[in-house]
Amino acid sequence: MTKRYPGSAAPALNALELEIPDGQTMVLVGPSGCGKTTSLRMINRMIDPTEGKIFLDDQDIQQVDPAKLRRGIGYVIQHAGLFPHRTIEDNIGTVPVLIGWGKQKARRRARELMDLVGLDTDMARRYPHQLSGGQQQRVGVARALAADPPVLLMDEPFSAVDPIVRTSLQDELLRLQAELRKTVVFVTHDVEEAIKVGDRVAVFRPGGTLAQVDPPSRLLARPLDDYVAGFLGFDRGIRRLSFFPARTLQLDADPLVPDRTTVAEARTRAKESGQPWLLVTDPQRLPRGWVPIAKLGELPVTRTLAEAPFEAGAHTFRVATDSLRAALDATILSPSGQAAGVDEAGRVLGVTSYDQLLIAIRAMTAGAGHEPGGEGEPA
């Protein structure tokens, strides 16, 4: 489709053709003025195309009454756009009431959705201005989901909140999406966000044309041209590690020593395994810190490691859920050049090193023929 605005020679969108698969998150990303928001708004007919057609399933949306069409499409915008004069529950129940559910049923549904998006139902009777920006945005998402529409449009939904809240909202969206499998169209100018939340990412060029549409991992590995590569920014290789799981890493249990071990025993252990650093763990196998073997020589042999001068705060990654990127990061930050892989409870399973990471990364590069296709777990 093409969109031209009167008084402007160049079209805002130029012969755009995009297929959005069911049940996936399609992110539209690009610099400002590239037509990504225009494209989004054409889907619910807030803007009509100058040329071209949009089909929802097999229905040409130009044939549908806009108000009816919109009630079946959830919409989330930057500043939430909540109704200031309505309580949270009535805000969330807006579309259900419009389609005739009745107030009571709509309010029950509102409370279910508050649970779903991680809001305390005690807030149901409050007004939007009594909530923080992040909470308002959660209400915005709940409101969009209220009538259970198959399609959700999100226009820079998390751009106006601080980075910590933004990260938690993104995580929440990923969790919701894993559960609900809506067809989501998500507009952002933040390429990191695009890569994190998208199953597929459509990169727009200034002038309203598409540069590339691909799963994020493939986008990072193989940008089609210099524009896309430049837009993705540097670090593409490192960022791509986000899509490969850390559980493929080989873990080594040799450097692990309980903190009740004496200095003498520890020295013997280190000599046998040839380890320059030991990871001291407490009785629950939670990591306490790294001790360099060299330092052990200065201590009385009968002391236990609990009293040794270890470097507190072992750098860890979660083996089951983290990515290679998190493991590499922990390794770089660790004084020993080794990072502790932990289970869900934080107990150490073993340590990994640059050598192990290198093996995993080589395997990843070798297997680049079959892309993880956005199925990986972004860290």
Next chain:
Amino acid sequence: MDWGWVFGNIGELASLAARNLYLAMIPVVLGLLIAVPLGVLSVRWGWVYPPVLSATSVIYAIPSLALFVFLIPFTGVVGTTRDLTLIIPLTLYTLATLVPNVVDGLRSVPEPVRQSATAMGFGGLRRLVRVELPIATPVVFAGLRVATVASISLVSVGELIGNGGLGFLFTDGEQRSFPTEIYAGIGLIVILALAADLLLVLLRWLATPWLRSGRRAAPTPGQTA
């Protein structure tokens, strides 16, 4: 100040005050009924607003006596339509405050709110009634308060055509050289204005529950966002 006279004529004073209130409030209600559609049109089509605003301001600048004189041939100073001779000019005067307030109120609706209402499938009229007008309420009430107080005070000018509510006390007191009556008139107009204003404040409080609750509550523990 002859308080004996005041207490002796309390019934007469009360009925003058009631009549003053009636003659003042009908124009405010009519003015609001005219100002809302004018305001809505002015917001929807921006070019409508400047001429509407000029017209209401020009009317406001016409002395009330001139308007009375203009209307007397049509509505008279006696008979059933005589109140209209007063009500019509006062109604027109309220527009000078009410129309800009309706416009400002509607413009105070944040753009994201308007957009999300449209995107959720509100049609134009439903959006106006359920979303835009409620949000405009506080600003409209501010205009209503000014219009009401002005109207209560302006009614007394109607005494020039023999229909001025409490204004009767001014002319009568003047003719009889009896200042108490004049003071009583002033006092009652002030009391009436304050009471009406208080009532409007109360009405606004009832109509806008979302403005009552305190600002942002303390974040719930464990809730990061």
